Amino acid sequence: MFLKSLDIFGFKSFADKTHISFSNGITALLGPNGCGKSNVVDAMKWVLAESKSKNLRAEKMEDVIFAGTANRPALNVAEVALTIMNENGLLPLEDPEIEIKRRLYRSGESQYFINGRQVGPSEIRKLFMDTGVGKAAYSVMEQGKIDQILSSKPEDRRYLFEEAAGISRSKAECAEAERELEKTRQNITQIEISLAEIKRSYDTLKIQAEKTTKYRKVKEELFNIQLNIQLLKLKGFIETKARNESSIKEVEEKRDKVRKEIEEINNSLTENTDLVNSLQEQVYVCQNELTQIQSMKNGKLELQKQQKNRLAEIRDKIAQLEAKQATIQNKIDDLTEEVGEAQSGLHEKTKYLEDIKKNIESFQQSIEAASSQITQNDTEANEKRMQIEELDNARAQLQKDLTAITEDIVTMLDAKLKDAGYSEGAMNTAKSQLEETLGKLRVFVEGRKNIFADAAKTGNRPNENLTQQAADAFAEAHNMVQLLEKALTSYINASPAFISEFLAPEGIITKKREIDAKIESNLKLISEYNQIIKDLNASNVTLAMKIDEYKDTLSKQRQNEVAVGEQLKSAQEKITILQRNIRSEEINLKTNEDEVYTENKRLEDTQDQIDEIQEELAEIEKRGAETVDRQNNLYKQIDECNNKVSGKQNDLQKKQELQKKFQSQYEQLSISMGSLDTEIRNVKQNFLDQYSRDLMEYEEQMYKITTPVAKLKEDLAAAKQNLESLGHNINLMAPEEFTEVKDRYERQEANYKDTKRTLEDLERVSQEIKAKSSDMFLDTYNKIKKNFHNMFRRLFNGGHAELRLEDPENILTTGIDILAQPPGKKLESIALLSGGEKTMTAIALLFATYQVRPSPFCLLDEIDAALDDKNVSSFVTALRSFANMSQYIVITHNRKTVMGASTMLGVTMEESGISKIIALRLDDDIEKIKAEVIKEDDNFIEEDVEPEQGVVLPQRPAPRIKDNTKEQIQESEENPQESQDNQSSETPAEDQQKQEEE
The missing domain is CATH 1.20.58 (Methane Monooxygenase Hydroxylase; Chain G, domain 1)
Structure with missing residues (x-):
């Protein structure tokens, strides 16, 4: 992996787009204090996802954006791009060239890119893990990092060993696993809480479900017992009816027989037979009619009884419905009150939201006004800068005039002195x-x-x-x-006598003084304009601070707006839910009212039916009385006719009495049959009313019942007692709810077991990562320990150094002590060494680390500041030996370190506050010169002569350096401006062009 280039724009003092190309080997980065050398280091750390502003020497991250100068406005964005060659595939990407870019706006928005693809900062950090490269790795080694290596806290030194061991990624994975572990533990805790809540519901519903199941079982048992009782009752009525039908048939046969005998007797009677028969037929009709009337009366009485029972049930149901109606109405009233309170709160929140929106609008207007004022100030400042530029041009012309008149003064003075024969002696x-x-x-x-x-x-x-x-x-x-x-x-x-001419009012000296006065006036005016620009910039800074404050307040107001909006939404949802509940309860109320209306209608209908039955009973009783009277009249007529019959009267009377007896039995059986029919209908109707089922559905079961009624009644009493013992608070939906909760409980329990297994897996993975990391760390530590001892002896030309683990039992957390024994001293802690010895020891540790895992490129920021000439030579020699395995960019003020570099980068401030880069690739001649200078340690004189506005480097190699090389280099370094003037007479534009060509 190779560091190809660094592009900087708007970062700290790099206001212009700056491209820095890096070469292999060692590159020296030079420049005076304050020119922006360390800003290059900060730019590299920043693009590698440094998130702490204090590590970039800034109070807040927005401070890294170019803040402007007296002649330059501030920028609103900072951007740094780092291009890396990845031909060896060290980074886990397939691209041979990788560009890492970071961009920051003054608004606080930050963007990260990998090859143009926007990513997060963590992805950039993970990309460079275990490579030695990164904001916290040893690829960027500053003076502060040296202090950290030498810190009295041994644990602060671990990061070097962890990065060299390649366990940074494993450590991050372990930390991620620990976070996942903690998250999983929290999930388990939440699941346990949820499981406990569900378990309570589970246990409660389980008891309720068992009670309801038992209740349903008892109810089923009670239903079956009552069903059997009703079936046996129905069976008894049916069997009694069958027996009565048989008895009626038998009595009817006997009655008919007696009737025939009476008819025979009557036939034997000559007189009044037809009349008696007619009367007898009428009596039979009356008897049948009385039987029917009695049957009708019994039926109506039973129906009246049923209707009265139904009337009582309807009234009870109406009372229950009215109580339920009152409950629903109370609930509706409570919900309506809650809706009123919620709407009141909603109104207050709406008003509060409107106030927030007004505040937001006000702050936006303030921001716009401040921004407009900043724009006006910038416009005015630019106008003043243009006026300053015009004054600069005018002053340049005055300077030319001054130069010309000064030359005239010198020329005239020489001429006058020569003419006057002036002799200074x-x-x-x-x-x-x-x-x-x-x-x-x-x-x-x-x-x-x-x-x-x-x-x-x-x-x-x-x-x-x-x-x-x-x-x-x-x-x-x-x-x-x-x-x-x-x-x-x-x-x-x-x-000289001509001095009075020079000093005369119209003389040349007076003209020079007039030009001087104009220049002074010009400079004064420029100073005034600069002060105005400074005041405008200060005003802009104040306005920008106010804008930031307004933006912060505006952000908070917008957060409040979102929060209040969420509260409004929640309140509206609550009102919607309450209104939905009210509508639901109103529907329930309407349903209940409909049921009350229906039951009242049924009550009225039942009462009308009872009244109608009573009227029908009165009519039936009236008809019965009339029929009895008619029958008695018929009997009297028959008796009168029979009295007229002289013979067989007694037999006829006996037969008639027997006939009456059979008729009475027939009537009683007929009435009984009517009553049985009524009872059968009542049993069926009562069962239908009570269970909404037809009793005849169980007709087949009626003939299979073997349990006596007494036993069934005992079982019925026991079942009722069991039902009573269960109480009245029965949750009839408990089994179904229990089934649902049971499913949730089982799912949550399965989730708990899965999470528990996940926790165990994470703990196992964490332990495996820790074990692997411990082995890798210990192996790397032992290698660095050995290399550190050898490198220490090499840098110090002897001595002894070693590393020790503070807590060998805890490899992943132990600190690391450094013991050093320079030649001629005792083995002691590094804290007791001198500043130079500490630095050399730290450099030895750094190079020992490079031997185990070299960083592809390394940036060293003035780590040689505390070293003397001898130690610098040792450091440079060691650095050059490592230059074939890593790429080094060294920031230094030491000439010997510079002489060890193959490329030089100069940082200069030609314009105050603006850093620029000047690059120089040293040729073979200068390489030879450097080698000779480095060898002459005894005669080498260290001087830190730095120009005020930046280092001035030669734009191209000086071919005329052939002899007396050491003296010429020293003279060039001590008088850099003069050296540059002697080497080149080109204009700055030509110099820049040649530099770019090179």
């Missing part, structure tokens, strides 16, 4: 003579002044001696004044 000599004469005169005058001052203080009169001294002093002062005049004349003659 003569002028200096005249000036020295003038100063010397003035000094002597000053000393002489001060001395004489003191003498005469002292004489004046004594108050003595001037004597001849003092007067002579005064005369001599003035004479000497006169000579000195003459000398002074001569010296002044010599100085004036030595000074």
Whole structure:
């Protein structure tokens, strides 16, 4: 795997699209402090899905987007693309070239891509697991990572060994398995809770179902007993009817026989026979009619009894329906009240939602207003920048004028001096003579002044001696004044006389000063415009902060809007459910009212039938009384006729009495038959009313019953007692509900067992992963331990170093101690070593890790900062030995490290705050020069001379470096600008073109 290129746009100081191509071997990344070298490291970490802003030296992730400069506006997006060659298939993708891209907007939206396919950050992290590459792997090694390796916490060093052992992916899988385990445990807990709830319902319904089953069994038994009793009762009535029919037939035969005998007697009677016979026939008719009337009366009485019983049942049912109606009405009232409360809450939430929408609209307007103001500020700032550009152009012209007038001043000055015969030596000599004469005169005058001052203080009169001294002093002062005049004349003659022309108001110096004033005014105006732009940018920053605050509040308001919307939806659903329940209860109420109406109608019909039966009974009794009266009259007439008969009267009377007896028996049997028919109908009707079944469906069973009625009645009493013992709170739907709950319980129990098996499988898989990871970690640890000792001795030219596990029993969590013994020292903890020794020890560990699992590419950020020349040489030598197995990008300020590189990348800030990349591939001549310089360690002088605005690298190799190579390289490095000027006179555009061609 090979790091091909890095494309950066809008990330930190890389405001412009920047393409960095990487070469094999070692690439040195150079540049002064603050030029943006570490931003390249941050860009690589960021594109590899770094999620912590503090690891990118930022407070929040949006800070990595280019924030703008005094001359550049801020960008709204940052994008970094990393292209990797995957010809060896180290990454689990079939593509030979893989592009990893990350994009971030100021809104906070973040996007990740693999070869143009949008993915999540976890997929990028998983892609590089166990390769040594990643935001937390050892492919990016910074000074902070060195500190982490050397940290006093041994557990902080584990990540190197885990990545080298290739268990990062297994560790992630193990963590995922642990999360799945925890999730499965939570699911089991929830299932157990649900199972316990279902179990309670299961147990309750099981008891209720058993009770209901028993109830149904007792009811069935009670039904069968009552069925048998009714069948036996019906059977008794039928058998009694059959016997009565036989008796009627027998009595009828006897009566007919007696009637024939009476007829014979009557035939023997000569008188009144026809009349008696006629009367007798009428009596028979009356007797039959009375029998029918009695039968009708019994039937009507029984029917009246049934109707009264039915009337009582209907009234009981009406009472139950009215109670149920009251219950339903109460429930409807309660539901209506709940609907009212819910609608009130819905109204409040609707009003609250409207307020939220108004707030959202207000914040949106504020954001739009602030954005509009930012746009206006940007427009004004751009206008000021254009004005500054015009002022810059004007100042450039003034600078040209200034340069021209300065050259004119120099030219004129040379010409005037030449014409005047000006000599700087003569002028200096005249000036020295003038100063010397003035000094002597000053000393002489001060001395004489003191003498005469002292004489004046004594108050003595001037004597001849003092007067002579005064005369001599003035004479000497006169000579000195003459000398002074001569010296002044010599100085004036030595000074150029044309200076007054230069200083005149219309002179060239005045013109230069006017240009200087204009330039100063131009710069002042530019400063004012820059201040205005700065103020506008500050205003934009404040507005942007307000916009962010508005957006945060707007986001919260929208979240509230969604939440309140959900609450409204829930409230509406609740109201809908309540209204549905009300409609259902209203339907039940309507059904109940219909049933009440039906039962009332039945009650009225039954009452009308009872009234009708009573009227019919009254009519029947009236007809019966009339028939009895007619029969008695007939008997009287017959008696009167018989009294007239003289012979055979006694026999006839006896026969008549016997006939009456048989007739009475016949009537009683006929009445009994009518009663039996009524009883049979009643038994059938009662059974039909009570069980809604036809009793004759069980006619065949009627003749198979062997149990006596007494025993059935005992069984019936026992069954009723059993039914009474079960109580009245019987859930008739319990068996069906129990069946449903049982199915749920069994399904949930099966789910629980499956989840339990899944938990066991996950625990087993987790243990297997841990066991495999432990073996891989221990094997890698032992290899790194051996390599670390050898690499330590190689870097330190001796000594001893070892690794120790803090807790060998817990391989996957143990920390790792580092013990180091540089040559001439005791074995001690790394915390007691010097800064350079610590760094070299960490480098030894890093290279020991590379020997086990080399990272395809590695970025080293100033890890040589704490090393001296000797250690840097050792580090570079070791680094070059590993360059054939990995690709290295080294950020450094050390010349020896730079000399170990085959390619140099320069980071510069030609424009303040904007980083740019300059690439240079070193040729074979410079490689030889570097080799010679590295060998001359004793004479090598380390200097950190850095230009202020960025490193200036040669745009192409300097072919004229042939002899005195070391001195020329040092001179070029100490004076980079001068070296560049000497090497090339092309314009910056031509330089850039040549650089691109190279």
